[in-house]
Amino acid sequence: MVLGTYHMANPGRDLINLEADDVLAPRRQREIEELVRRLEAFRPTKIAVEVDLQHQNEIDERYRAYREGRRRLDRSEVEQIGFRLAKALGHPRVYAVDWFRDEPADPETVDFLAFAREHGQQSLLDALFAEGERHIAKEKAILEQGTVSDLLRFINHPSALRKGHRAYFTIALIGEGDRYPGAEWVQSWYGRNLKIFVNLTRLVDSPDERILLVIGAGHVYLLQQFARESGFFRVESPLRYLGAR
Numbered sequence: 001m002v003l004g005t006y007h008m009a010n011p012g013r014d015l016i017n018l019e020a021d022d023v024l025a026p027r028r029q030r031e032i033e034e035l036v037r038r039l040e041a042f043r044p045t046k047i048a049v050e051v052d053l054q055h056q057n058e059i060d061e062r063y064r065a066y067r068e069g070r071r072r073l074d075r076s077e078v079e080q081i082g083f084r085l086a087k088a089l090g091h092p093r094v095y096a097v098d099w100f101r102d103e104p105a106d107p108e109t110v111d112f113l114a115f116a117r118e119h120g121q122q123s124l125l126d127a128l129f130a131e132g133e134r135h136i137a138k139e140k141a142i143l144e145q146g147t148v149s150d151l152l153r154f155i156n157h158p159s160a161l162r163k164g165h166r167a168y169f170t171i172a173l174i175g176e177g178d179r180y181p182g183a184e185w186v187q188s189w190y191g192r193n194l195k196i197f198v199n200l201t202r203l204v205d206s207p208d209e210r211i212l213l214v215i216g217a218g219h220v221y222l223l224q225q226f227a228r229e230s231g232f233f234r235v236e237s238p239l240r241y242l243g244a245r
Helices: 026-042 053-067 077-088 112-118 122-145 148-155 158-172 181-201 217-230
Strands: 002-005 046-052 095-098 211-216
Touching (some): 002 077, 002 148, 002 217, 026 148, 046 053, 046 077, 077 211, 095 181, 112 181, 122 148, 148 158, 158 217, 181 211, 211 217
Parallel strands (some): 002 211, 046 211
């Protein structure tokens, strides 16, 4: 099961970012505790999170310190959902499965934003960001008026996932001649998600494995597609665990 989330700690690393309120506030903490109780019903045998696998040792230490009462949870969904649920289920470990490098091998090849501005394709960016801002405004309204689970229901709905995924095709259009900065960037995005998928397959130790991945919502469409089309997994929707409106 892939649970798409918003970035609770507001790291600001996406093209368009939701400015979420403080998840450490008592109201949000109660909502997250209820969310975790609902997710327990999935009975995951392993919980994976959006952390680069090269930081597994760091995740191990942070989770161990949390289980032993030596540190509090930070604001990230990795800890608020992943660590909290793993502890509730008595899991000895939380698994890092992301593959993310801050700098691409050739930044000029994939800087579609600069290319669009400099080559008369700003209108593509304008349309992309306008649609993104409308979506973020809707997410913000849901979170302000409702609960964390309300927002997760919205962003994990198949129609929202499809709509979000279409943005990558707009990005792919940016370029001209034999220069494809948009497509190169999207290629790297697909590659990152394919590596995450491979990392998930490496967690499977038995046919009865039930893996829950907690990850930014932008990844969900591709990861569900890879999981289904590979035939390696049976994909469970998180909607049934997020409660009715």
